[in-house]
Amino acid sequence: EREREREMKKLNGLYTAIAILQLLSAATHAVQSDDLIIPTPSPWPERFHALLYMNLSTTHLQINNLWYDWPRGRNVNIFQKQLGALQYDVEWNNGTSFYYTLGANASCETIYFGVGIPRPDFLDGANYVGTAVTDGFLCNVWEKVDFIWYYEDVYTKQPVRWDFYDGISTHVITFEVGAVLPDSFTQAPAYCFTQDMGMLKSESY
Missing domain, CATH: 2.50.20.30 (outer membrane lipoprotein receptor (LolB), chain A)
Structure with missing residues (x-):
């Protein structure tokens, strides 16, 4: 039972680490994407x-x-x-x-x-x-x-x-x-x- 608990903790820790990495990757990608976006002027209203x-x-x-x-x-x-x-x-x-x-x-x-x-x-x-x-x-x-x-x-x-x-x-x-x-x-x-x-x-x- 204790061995199973240790394995579950490891899996939970792994899932948490993966989730954090995904969030960091998404944030980094967003920053990079923003850096690549060149603003364009808004058209005049009609x-x-x-x-x-x-x-x-x-x-x-x-x-x-x-x-x-x-x-x-x-x-x-x-x-x-x-x-x-x-x-x-x-x-x-x-x-x-x-x-x-x-x-x-x-x-x-x-x-x-x-x-x-x-x-x-x-x-x-x-x-x-x-x-x-x-x-x-x-x-x-x-x-x-x-x-x-x-x-x-x-x-x-x-x-x-x-x-x-x-x-x-x-x-x-x-x-x-x-x-x-x-x-x-x-x-x-x-x-x-x-x-x-x-x-x-x-x-x-």
């Missing part, structure tokens, strides 16, 4: 509103209300220039953009870029740079074709900041997923379609 603080390469500042609406094929930027005018930028997926102001000194410029608004997955293929703390948030950082550097919160996966190659730095203040700008705010004024004020320019990118 609709959102973001309040942006922008530091321009000219050292001037501006506030931008960005309304992104992929299903309707439009991207609206409402820029409040520092100590300056309120400018509307309505971009459409056919490549046409209207830049206009309202009021007594109203102006409008129509530009055809040849490309539409950014796709929700426009950061696909971006190079992972690593992590960095910006604006007080720990972020994953990506770079794409030396054109944009994009910062995304490690925990919430929301965009925090993006910088362009020309020095423009954009900081996200609020980010409302699903918010939609009413259609009445996206129609360019009639004077954008007159020959003298709505001059069409083509830009190649």
